[in-house]
Amino acid sequence: MTHVATLVGAPGAGTLTPEILAAAAKRLPGAGKPVILAPGEAADIPFAPGAAHGNRADGAFADAAYCKAAVSVLQLGLGAQPLDIFVQPLEGRRKKLLLADMDSTMIGQECIDELADFVGLKAKVAAITERAMRGEIAFEPALRERVALLAGLDAGVVDKAIEERITLTSGGTALVRTMRAHGAYTALVSGGFTLFTSRIAEKIGFDENRANILLVERGKFVGKVLEPILGKAAKLATLQDLAARKELELNETLAIGDGANDLAMLEAAGLGVAYRAKPAVATAAQARVEHGDLTALLFAQGFRAEEFVME
Structure with missing residues (x-):
């Protein structure tokens, strides 16, 4: 067996039945016996593409294209089942970086939208955020425009926002701590702000965090962010920088995000996953999570539920 298809349902939903696994196996060449990772929730189906796959052009790009096509075949064959499907080579599926x-990925909110609510401008700022995350407008000028609206706001509201408004995404802590327990390095990389990432990264257990710096004078936001802005290009550069620092190939990395500013790092990573992502991002990414929580990324790496590190 050279490849594996991983099927993941929502936690506790009992979606993944033996009948569904059997139907999926029929659509995979040389499929082996399913390996249950979590009863009713997640399973691997090892398979061997064989000669048909071997006739494709050589290289990682061709293999990635084959895996994405295999996901489409499974989705069509299984109909409207609420399952996330990952197809990838067996070798190297456990990532080291x-x-x-952060925003709408490791947490359920967009931090800048929550800050804007304190000055009565959440709807206006959220509309700009949505357009930027969809890739309809450039990220950097959109961030400058939104940050300018925060001028004069007491920086202490960050504490209130984190305490009362910010929620961690289900499965995120297990994802980070399980990967770290198995030797991976983890980084929270956000187009948001260090005032939030430093706290969120500590809560979840990341090794490090990188984000933009909101300028503060006399305890109030100036309405500007320190340049240069950490956007799409900087996220990709961070992936490349950390991989080089850890002496890793990019195929040994995993990236997850939801917005247009995440797409470059998702496309470059060994496994790039769109989480509840904007349509253009979900379409372009190698894999997507729409039904499971963030532990789906652990199942995609072959971890069993009993291996998860929860705290």
């Missing part, structure tokens, strides 16, 4: 976006 994780890069994760």
Whole structure:
């Protein structure tokens, strides 16, 4: 067996039945016996593409294209089942570096939208955020425009926002701590702000965090962010920098995000996953999570539920 298809349902939903696994196996060449990672929730199906796959052009790009096509075949064959499907080579599926976006990925909110709510401008700022995350407008000028609206706001509201408004995404802590327990390096990389990432990274257990710096004078936001802005190009550069620092190939890395500013790092990573992502990002990414929580990325690496590190 050279490849594996991993099927993941929502935690506790009992979606993944023996009948579904059997139907999926029929659509995979040389499929072996399913390996249950979590009963009713996640399973691997090892398979061997064989000669048909071997006739494709050589290289990682061709293999990635084959894996993405195999996901489509399984999705069509299984119909509207609420399952996330990953197809990848068996070799190297456990990654040694994780890069994760923060807003709407590791947490359920967009921090700048929550800050804007304190000055009565959440709807206006959220509309700009949505357009930027969809890739309809450039990230950097959109961030400058939104940050300018925060001028004069007491920086102490960050504490209130984190305490009362920010929620961690289900499965995120297990994802980070399990990967770290198995030797991976983890980084929270955000187009948001260090005032949030430093706290969120500590809560979840990341090794490090990188984000933009909101300028503060006399305890109030100036309405500007320190340049240069950490955006799409900087996220990709961070992936490349950390991989080089850890002496890793990019195929040994995992990245996850939801917005257009995440797409470059998702496309470059060994496994790039769109989490509840904007349509253009979900379409372009190598894999997507729409039904499971963030532990889906652990199942995709072959971890069994009993191996998860929860705290």
